[in-house]
Amino acid sequence: MNALAGWHDYFVVVGTGAAALTGLVFVAMTLHLEDIVNHPVHRHRARTILTGLTAVFIRCGLVLMGNQSEQAVAVELFSVLVVVEVVLYRSTRDALNASDPSVLLRAVGSFACLVVEQAGAVILFEGGTWGLYLVGLGMMASFFFMVSGAWLLLVGVESSQPAPSEQTASKP
Secondary structure, three states: OOOOHHHHHHHHHHHHHHHHHHHHHHHHHOHHHHHHOOOOHHHHHHHHHHHHHHHHHHHHHHHHHOOHHHHHHHHHHHHHHHHHHHHHHHHHHHHHHHOOHHHHHHHHHHHHHHHHHHHHHHHOOOOOOOOOHHHHHHHHHHHHHHHHHHHHHHHHHHHHHOOOOHHOOOOO
């Protein structure tokens, strides 16, 4: 019996949750698109959150594709994670160039989650199905960074908006 079969429900639940969160975050971001586009840290958070959530959905979908060997799944997971790491690295570099070091600690945490998943994929590739536990752990831990990042993004965008009393006071 394929060792991945026991993980079916996990990847269905996580993939569904990631897809739902991606849609909700995307809608919230479109309401503040101008503020996000014009601020390097907001732009970084938006890019990495959407990339991260979408990549979780993609990884879950790849695992759920039928009739694959553990090695094929491991290669797919590892490949998607490399793409996410490149996006995260470039986005973090751009945000840091904007003289805002606040993103560095969160980026390190996000990278750590991705590396844990990659280690799990390598173990899976080598025949250790227990590597899926590391994949699952890294994936779930990354939700902390994505959801809290979405919260920080929305709070940051709102805090840059003028207060309602300021808006009415400036009208003639």
